[in-house]
Amino acid sequence: MTEEFDLPLTSLASLPRQEITADFHCVAGWSATDLRWEGVSFGTFYRALIEPVLAPGTSITHVTCRGLDGFAATATIEDILAEDVLIAQNLDGRPLGSDHGAPVRLVSPSQYGYFNIKHLSRVEVLTTAPAITEGPLLRSHPRGRVWAEERHGLISGRVVRPFYRALIRPIRFLSSRGASDRHAPGRPSSAN
Ligand SMILES: Nc1nc2c(c(=O)[nH]1)N[C@H]1C(S)=C(S)[C@@H](COP(=O)(O)O)O[C@H]1N2
Numbered sequence: 001m002t003e004e005f006d007l008p009l010t011s012l013a014s015l016p017r018q019e020i021t022a023d024f025h026c027v028a029g030w031s032a033t034d035l036r037w038e039g040v041s042f043g044t045f046y047r048a049l050i051e052p053v054l055a056p057g058t059s060i061t062h063v064t065c066r067g068l069d070g071f072a073a074t075a076t077i078e079d080i081l082a083e084d085v086l087i088a089q090n091l092d093g094r095p096l097g098s099d100h101g102a103p104v105r106l107v108s109p110s111q112y113g114y115f116n117i118k119h120l121s122r123v124e125v126l127t128t129a130p131a132i133t134e135g136p137l138l139r140s141h142p143r144g145r146v147w148a149e150e151r152h153g154l155i156s157g158r159v160v161r162p163f164y165r166a167l168i169r170p171i172r173f174l175s176s177r178g179a180s181d182r183h184a185p186g187r188p189s190s191a192n
């Protein structure tokens with residue numbers, strides 16, 4: 001029952017712009033503060049370009065966003081239609097660089113980093129929850145809401161926090177990701 005269609009990047013240009021300033025939290029414990037993102041609200045995009053092509057009566061429960069590198073995350077429809085979810089094109093007044101998700105990325109600051117899909121290339125709408133593919137140890141939380149500290153699919157956030165904390169240094173060492181600029185994982189800020 002899947003039908004695919006292409007949405008050129010330029011289709012975003014006809015939609016109203018939105019700007020948000022928010023902190024960004026990776027589930028593994030680093031945060032970047034006060035990031036100013038500009039782009040199109042995901043809800044606006046969804047209502048303008050996706051909803052109209054759904055068969056009447058289709059009830060969407062989840063949305064999978066996929067990056068050009070294959071990285072993907074599935075959010076509940078409620079979470080992804082939240083006011084603060086953006087298809088971002090600019091960060092702090094400049095077009096996104098390749099480190100941070102050019103040409104467009106999903107930004108959902110109320111959810112941990114793994115929902116914030118960089119190099120967004122595909123949006124899939126689902127009518128049921130997706131099957132769980134991760135084993136119990138690596139299972140990420142299906143909602144990943146920062147305020148509820150939903151870090152892990154099965155284990156409470158408070159319990160996994162020290163393990164993630166211990167990984168920050170090795171991850172920072174192994175990751176060249178933006179280590180030299182102000183949006184870097186290494187930038188000290190509020191631990192969460
Ligand atoms: N396409 C893609 N998006 C991704 C990832 C990835 O590996 N590939 N990693 C996620 C994770 S775990 C985090 S914490 C953030 C990191 O964003 P940054 O590289 O802009 O700091 O991107 C998220 N989006």
Ligand SMILES: [Mo]
Binds near residue numbers: 026027028113114
């Ligand atoms: Mo992350």
